[in-house]
Amino acid sequence: MFTSTRIGRYILWNRPTSHDHNRFPGLPLAPASKARPLPDHPTPVRFGPVTLRGPAGPETTDLVPLLERTGTSALLVLSRGAVAFEWYGNGGGRHTPGRCFSVTKSFASALLGIAIAEGALGGLDATLADCLPELQNDPKGALSLRHLMEMRSGIRFVAGPLPWSDDAICYFSPDCRAAARRAPVTDPVGAFFHYNDYHLFLVGMMLERATGMPVQDFFARRLWQRIGAEYPASLTIDSRRCGFVHLESGLNATARDLAKFGQLYLQKGQWDGAQIVSADWVRDTTSPEGARRDPDWFRFYKDKPWGRVFASGRVFYKRFWWGHEVGPDDCDFFAMGALGQHIYVSPRHDTVIVRLSDRFPKGMWWPPVFRQLAEQASSAG
Secondary structure, three states, rough: HHOOOOOHHHHOOOOOOOOOOOOEEEEEEEEOOOOOOOOOOOOOOOOOOOEEEOEEEEEEOOHHEEEEHOOEEEEEEEOOOEEEEEEEEOOOOOOOEEEEEOHHHHHHHHHHHHHHHHHOOOOOOHHHHHHHHHHHHOHHHHOEEEHHHOOOOOOOOOOOOOOOOOHHHHHOOHHHHHHHHOOOOOOHHHHOOOOOHHHHHHHHHHHHHOOOOOOOHHHHHHHHHOOOOOOOEEEEEEEOOOEEEEOOOOEEHHHHHHHHHHHHHHOEEEEEOOEEOOOHHHHHHHOOOOEEEEEOOOHHHOOOOHHHHOOOEEEEEEOOOOEEEEOEEEEEEEEEEEOOOOOEHHHHOOEEEEEEEEOOOOOOOOOOHHHHHHHHHHHOO
């Protein structure tokens, strides 16, 4: 079948879309046996205007028109653990799973934290060769989990829409394990930040080898079921033959269940009295402490679209989560997908915001908008 090959998929499907979970093979993520509906806030928030700041200068706009014109399919705001605002449009709905793209990476981070706490993985300094002896004589074998989670492995990753780019190889490959094994180390290890989807393939291989179970089973048992997921979801896989989960982009879930994951991190990994993810792991993952934000660290992106954001000195990346340092002792953090999907967490304002979408408008940077919404939600009581 033509769609069982990478080139066939590329020719037929070409660019990633928010509906790709309807054409790629996938595995179901069932709702929890004890699903936990989110409570509704006693006083829903009525948001005022928000200000966008771009190269052309500030622009003030009402929220709903902004959502409508930016391809947003869902926006959900939790304030103090309850749903304070919920909006759907552009084909989205409460029961509609959205494609999460790289938001999935932050779920992978939680899985790694759980595996380390259980003793299945040796910690951030565990090397690929420790888990995958077949890489012992490969330069990748010496790379640590820390290298992968901080996006500084030196593994080649050429972005772009062409069929031989690493973007296309990762997204369309029918055998992601093989693709990861072939990826060469071409840059100095640890020298600079370079976002790389091969890292998640390697992490998935480490997880399945260390835990002795398929990644989808570990995901469902250790995380998805335990946060009381309420709606059907799925995990995209590379092919039926290989059955390997796309941990870099493959989660497809509703805004309400994604919000539970954000709330889990806001609650320092605790859910209904159980410690699902270590509080130390959550703190060390989302804190700006030890995270580099200097221009040299982000030099690969200096002349690229995200260069302006990185040049602010306020954005950092740790363990497959993004951070947004607003001020002293005030740091928000977020998961972000390629088409503008977000789970945004503002601890100071006790707020979680989820956005699902079908595009990331050029020049749009959502965290300052989400911060304004968090401030408004907090002040609304």
